[in-house]
Amino acid sequence: MSPDFAITLVYIGYALAVLLTFGAILTWVERKQAAIMSDRIGANRAYLRIPFTQVKLVWLGLFHGMADGLKLLLKEDFKPVTYDKLGYALGPWLAFTPVVLVFAVIPFGGTLDPGALFPSLADWFDGRTYPMQIAPLDAGLLVVFAFGGIAIIGAMLAGWSSSNKFSMLGALRAGSQLISYELVMGLTVLGLILIYGTVDLDAMVRHQSGTVLGFLPAWGIVYQPLAAILFLTAGIAENKRIPFDLPEAESELISGYFTEYSAMKQGMFMLSEFIEIAIIAALFTTLFLGGYNLPWLTDAGFVFPGGATFELGHGAVVAIQVVTFLAKVFLLCSFQILIRWTLPRFRWDQLLGFAWKFLLPLSIANLVVTAVAVWALT
Amino acid sequence: MSSRKPYVRKRYWNEPEMGWYERSYFFEIWRGIRITGGVFLANMWKWMTGRKGALTAYYPEEIRADYAAHNRGKHILTQRPDGRPQCVACNMCATVCPAQVIEIDAAFDPDDPEHPKYPSRFEIDYSRCVFCGLCVEACPEDAIRMVKETPDLPGFDRGRMWLKQDELLNWQPKQDVAKPYPAAGAGRTRGAP
Secondary structure, three states, rough: OHHHHHHHHHHHHHHHHHHHHHHHHHHHHHHHHHHOOOOOOOOOOOOOOOOOOEEEEHHHHHHHHHHHHHHHHOOOOOOOOOOHHHHHHHHHHHHHHHHHHHHHOOOOOOOOOOHHOOHHHHHHHHHOEEEOOOOOOOOHHHHHHHHHHHHHHHHHHHHHHHHOOOHHHHHHHHHHHHHHHHHHHHHHHHHHHHHHHHOOOOHHHOOOOEEOOOOEEOOHHHHHHHHHHHHHHHHHHHEEEOOOOOOOHHHHHHHHHHHHHHHHHHHHHHHHHHHHHHHHHHHHHHHHOOOOOOOEEEEOOEEEOOEEEEEEHHHHHHHHHHHHHHHHHHHHHHHHHHHHHHOOOOHHHHHHHHHHHHHHHEEEEEEHHHHHHHHHOO | OOOOOOOOOOOOOOOOOOHHHHHOOOOHHHHHHHHHHHHHHHHHHHHHOOOOOOOOOOOOOOOOOOOOOOOOOOOEOOOOOOOOOOOOOOOOOHOOOOOOOOEEEEEEEOOOOOEEEEEEEEEEEOOOOOOOOHHHOOOOOOOOOEEEOOOOOOOOOOOHEOOOOHHHHHHHHHHHOOOOOOOOOOOOOOOOO
């Protein structure tokens, strides 16, 4: 086993653990946050009893997610009589897998020097360093949008192969909505590409490590505040959650494109939705919030303006970067949940009108202004 | 020849008038998020400082404090000063009960010539009780009353909802005080029919 391969395996394990944990925890966070926002307590009855004792672990209802998962796994896997069994079986996977794969190009930490962390393995690693990113691709941002395109196929396939009018309507809605908002998303990001001059996500994050005007962190949101808002809006729309949950729209379409799915297949749509919250938060963090960067944190430690420095070891720096990234992602997830429990659902014509008549012109205007500014300054 | 009139959307008198500020949508969204986020932060701060940040009562463990004084909650059987039930087992409450949840067995007590008839068994099936209060209205002896607290019944066993005389007599003794019998000024004299 080569060191590169070992490091990649560790990264993949970390990414899967983080994503699935976020998927599970966010169900709990969503319940609790919604409850607290509306003066309620939230789910708090499920418990684990320690065997042979009467000690019941409630832990603020954290085990409700476990109970849900068990229920989804143990329920009958009902299959409709459909003319496309393959498409029906593929649907959840095509919706779930691209969402997880997006994380492959997202840098979740700075540069890792395993030889410095584990001196006993220093010879094996031979002084090589690795960016904390599963796939350090030059075309990182393009990969993100490519996988976003595959997710559309998942929703369309699920709806089309269910032989159900509601599913079909949901799939059509999902298709047109995702394509519209994908466009907005792409155009908003173009401004960032102009500023950073690259589509490599790791290079983008490294660009955001300095400060602007001496005190502001050089994050994308400082350069492109409008693009940040538009990107987050389009991201929530990509995720098909309220206020953009027309493809699911319980009051109109039962569950939209996954009406005919039950048990864990339906659970995979739900899980992919919750993981996509985290993915959108991670993308937003990477593009606009400086990724793993804290202001004044460099690979050697904190370097404050005025010359004061605070030396940190390599392990501490890596830990701080990873935790910073996770904290930013979690805060953004919480913000998305706040939006989901605040805003009412759009009407269908409003939804498309919002994308094509409002967000798209704004993002094009943003792009033009950015292009002119970049051209004038260079 | 009938010609179709073009569709004209009806204008309502209370249609909202939106200027550019409302139409631009983001400001109003921001206002909404500030409200919900503010409530979230306020409640979260309460939870984190060890207070309760919700209006909800944990139902079986916690009984809400603001029941109205006239709320028809659980029944109590009033007692004579010697602790025996005021009830004379006349069966009027069981007769009037629309849900037919009251069961009374009468017994004879030769030691008490004033009240020779007493209930040896007085049971209420709370799984069917509709809390209408007609038993209280019907009782000629002020033997059954309803207090504002709801019965503490949630459980995993339906049999627990069938309450016996002991519980009806004893589940809140401090409020369980009989009027003097015969009631003062009731106009009835001892030994009268």
